[in-house]
Amino acid sequence: MIQVEHLTKTYRVSxxxxxxxxxxxxxxxxxxxxxxALDDISLTIADGEIVGYIGPNGAGKSSTxxxxxxxLVPDAGVCRVNGxxxxxxxxxxxxxxGVVFGQRTQLWWDVPVADSFALLRDIYRVDxxxxxxxxxxxTELLDLGQLLRTPARQLSLxxxxxxxxxxxLLHDPKxxxxxxxxxxxxxxxxxxxxxFIKARxxxxxxxxxxxxxxxxxxxxxxxxxxxxxxxxxxxxxxxADVRAVDPxxxxxxxxxxxxxxxxxx
Amino acid sequence: MRAYLSFFRMRxxxxxxxxxxxxxxxxxxxxxxxxxxQLYGAFYRENPDNFPMALPHLVSYIWLxxxxxxxxxxxxxxxxxxxxILSGNVAYELCRPTSLYGMWFARHAAQRLxxxxxxxxxxxxxxxxxxxxxxxxxxxxxxxxxxxxxxLTLSLGVVxxxxxxxxxxxxxxxxxEGTRAVLMPLIGLMSGELIPLPFMxxxxxxxxxxxxxxxxxxxxxxxxxxxxxxTAAAQTLLLQAFxxxxxxxxxxxxxxxxxxRLCVQGG
Numbered sequence: 465m466i467q468v469e470h471l472t473k474t475y476r477v478s479x480x481x482x483x484x485x486x487x488x489x490x491x492x493x494x495x496x497x498x499x500x501a502l503d504d505i506s507l508t509i510a511d512g513e514i515v516g517y518i519g520p521n522g523a524g525k526s527s528t529x530x531x532x533x534x535x536l537v538p539d540a541g542v543c544r545v546n547g548x549x550x551x552x553x554x555x556x557x558x559x560x561x562g563v564v565f566g567q568r569t570q571l572w573w574d575v576p577v578a579d580s581f582a583l584l585r586d587i588y589r590v591d592x593x594x595x596x597x598x599x600x601x602x603t604e605l606l607d608l609g610q611l612l613r614t615p616a617r618q619l620s621l622x623x624x625x626x627x628x629x630x631x632x633l634l635h636d637p638k639x640x641x642x643x644x645x646x647x648x649x650x651x652x653x654x655x656x657x658x659x660f661i662k663a664r665x666x667x668x669x670x671x672x673x674x675x676x677x678x679x680x681x682x683x684x685x686x687x688x689x690x691x692x693x694x695x696x697x698x699x700x701x702x703x704a705d706v707r708a709v710d711p712x713x714x715x716x717x718x719x720x721x722x723x724x725x726x727x728x729x
Numbered sequence: 730m731r732a733y734l735s736f737f738r739m740r741x742x743x744x745x746x747x748x749x750x751x752x753x754x755x756x757x758x759x760x761x762x763x764x765x766x767q768l769y770g771a772f773y774r775e776n777p778d779n780f781p782m783a784l785p786h787l788v789s790y791i792w793l794x795x796x797x798x799x800x801x802x803x804x805x806x807x808x809x810x811x812x813x814i815l816s817g818n819v820a821y822e823l824c825r826p827t828s829l830y831g832m833w834f835a836r837h838a839a840q841r842l843x844x845x846x847x848x849x850x851x852x853x854x855x856x857x858x859x860x861x862x863x864x865x866x867x868x869x870x871x872x873x874x875x876x877x878x879x880x881l882t883l884s885l886g887v888v889x890x891x892x893x894x895x896x897x898x899x900x901x902x903x904x905x906e907g908t909r910a911v912l913m914p915l916i917g918l919m920s921g922e923l924i925p926l927p928f929m930x931x932x933x934x935x936x937x938x939x940x941x942x943x944x945x946x947x948x949x950x951x952x953x954x955x956x957x958x959x960t961a962a963a964q965t966l967l968l969q970a971f972x973x974x975x976x977x978x979x980x981x982x983x984x985x986x987x988x989x990r991l992c993v994q995g996g
């Protein structure tokens with residue numbers, strides 16, 4: 465169970481006009497603006513739910529995930545994941561969650577993926593028999609096979625993302641945070657990732673919070689959709705609710721655009 | 730503990746990927762050591778009385794330094810680790826159930842150990858076979874050998890803690906290049922990596938011996954050959970332990986501060 469109450473996070477962004485003169489001025493005094501990435505966010509996610517977290521770039525999706533996974537500390541507000549405050553009990557919290565950042569990598573670049581997995585096994589203290597079983601299961605479902613014996617740098621993005629997802633599930637997390645897991649993937653890989661997430665949720669009851677810009681991910685996966693914009697939660701409903709905003713939208717992307725427009729973004 | 734051992738294994742596997750670098754390193758280090766010994770030998774023949782270390786002590790010092798270069802040098806940085814902080818991949822490190830400092834300490838120490846384990850043997854072997862006075866000799870006593878082993882362990886700790894401090898400076902400056910460029914030659918000099926500290930002017934050498942950098946190369950290599958023995962060796966070991974504790978505390982403090990300022994940007 466994930467409970468988020470009144471979460472607020474502000475970043476400082478340094479700003480100036482372009483140009484040499486302005487650059488010289490900035491040597492002396494630098495102007496910074498406060499940008500409110502999260503503004504009083506409250507949200508509850510029950511065990512076993514798949515929640516699609518959508519919103520335009522810069523809406524605050526990744527900030528929410530980073531706070532929930534114990535990486536960032538919010539300015540105000542509380543959240544509990546399975547009863548723990550992520551940034552206060554970081555180690556025990558992270559042992560029970562899995563995180564995938566679609567734009568980053570957790571695999572060691574020059575060595576076979578299997579070696580990265582073995583390291584994660586030891587970091588998370590997964591016992592050998594259990595680890596073997598998990599690798600076997602993940603290999604079958606994500607079609608990893610030869611990939612485990614290949615250095616990460618020689619994998620295609622789609623292959624690597626399947627390995628990244630497997631890597632974050634080696635320790636059987638109860639909660640899985642996916643930050644743009646399908647970004648840059650081809651159609652086949654996207655379908656594979658989606659069907660895997662769905663299957664994992666059904667077989668293991670894993671709670672999934674997923675951010676994406678791909679409305680097809682949302683349509684295929686999420687029973688519940690939370691829309692965030694300018695740091696606030698604007699809508700919390702089902703895909704039918706989203707559809708109702710613009711029933712005549714020709715494509716899912718057009719629907720998303722209508723949705724953002726509808727909420728003034 | 731298992732996670733730390735696993736890091737070591739990972740680094741070893743990773744290090745084995747770069748075979749050519751290892752061969753080239755062995756050759757360069759051997760050649761460099763050989764030339765340097767010839768140079769010091771010329772000075773020694775000119776005026777043995779004015780030589781601050783016994784020649785066999787110096788020769789052992791140089792061969793050991795060449796063999797253990799990757800263990801003790803103050804300029805090895807793992808580009809991967811710097812990139813991790815700068816690119817935001819550090820996000821992944823933060824969602825592991827281990828202490829970040831402990832994990833990075835193990836990881837970096839493992840890198841040094843594994844790189845050395847791959848390279849030191851040929852140099853040690855050849856240096857040991859060279860005739861007197863140009864070869865590497867065993868320490869004068871079992872006690873000296875034990876003290877040198879302890880000292881070398883402390884050295885690895887000190888140099889690892891120092892390197893982590895340079896990494897953590899990235900949290901504040903966005904680039905470690907500056908810190909590295911300014912510090913590298915200076916610290917190489919102060920650690921005894923370039924020239925053994927006894928060859929420095931008297932007062933300077935005494936001051937440098939007390940600094941943390943002398944706890945890196947200077948201490949174990951001089952204890953090994955017996956150049957530092959008895960009370961002097963014991964004092965050096967204590968000083969090393971002190972600097973290890975001080976640098977670890979400083980590093981942890983910087984990490985704590987850095988993490989609070991941290992915003993994992995982009996994406």
